Amino acid sequence: xxxxxxxxxxxxxxxxxxxxxxxxxxxxxxxxxxxxxxxxxxxxxxxxxxxxxxxxxxxxxxxxxxxxxxxxxxxxxxxxxxxxxxxxxxxxxxxxxxxxxxxxxxxxxxxxxxxxxxxxxxxxxxxxxxxxxxxxxxxxxxxxxxxxxxxx
Numbered sequence: 001x002x003x004x005x006x007x008x009x010x011x012x013x014x015x016x017x018x019x020x021x022x023x024x025x026x027x028x029x030x031x032x033x034x035x036x037x038x039x040x041x042x043x044x045x046x047x048x049x050x051x052x053x054x055x056x057x058x059x060x061x062x063x064x065x066x067x068x069x070x071x072x073x074x075x076x077x078x079x080x081x082x083x084x085x086x087x088x089x090x091x092x093x094x095x096x097x098x099x100x101x102x103x104x105x106x107x108x109x110x111x112x113x114x115x116x117x118x119x120x121x122x123x124x125x126x127x128x129x130x131x132x133x134x135x136x137x138x139x140x141x142x143x144x145x146x147x148x149x150x151x152x
């Protein structure tokens with residue numbers, strides 16, 4: 001059996017089953033907007049197939065694509081952090097199938113199970129750190145003077 005990666009690799013079998021009991025399968029067409037920066041973050045997804053791009057608004061310019069996500073990746077972490085508004089936007093770059101989770105139901109489940117809460121928070125914090133790193137590097141590539149992003 002193949003090793004589990006992403007959020008499924010971070011959770012025990014019991015916690016995966018609890019999480020998946022609240023999942024609903026959804027799909028998005030190529031170029032479909034999934035959410036917009038600043039909108040209400042009341043759900044999240046685990047991508048099953050396809051590619052989603054994350055972007056940020058840049059005043060006076062087109063939105064800057066920060067990262068591409070694929071199978072096994074978590075789409076959306078803003079549902080966890082008050083005031084629960086999207087920090088980036090997301091768009092399907094190809095046909096996407098995903099598992100969708102209502103954030104309130106997951107927060108309620110975590111409130112009843114401190115081990116699941118800890119495992120999920122630990123995983124999501126890692127995702128946030130990776131996304132911030134990617135955003136910084138991508139924005140430096142796009143907008144900083146040549147060489148400004150180099151670390152001494």
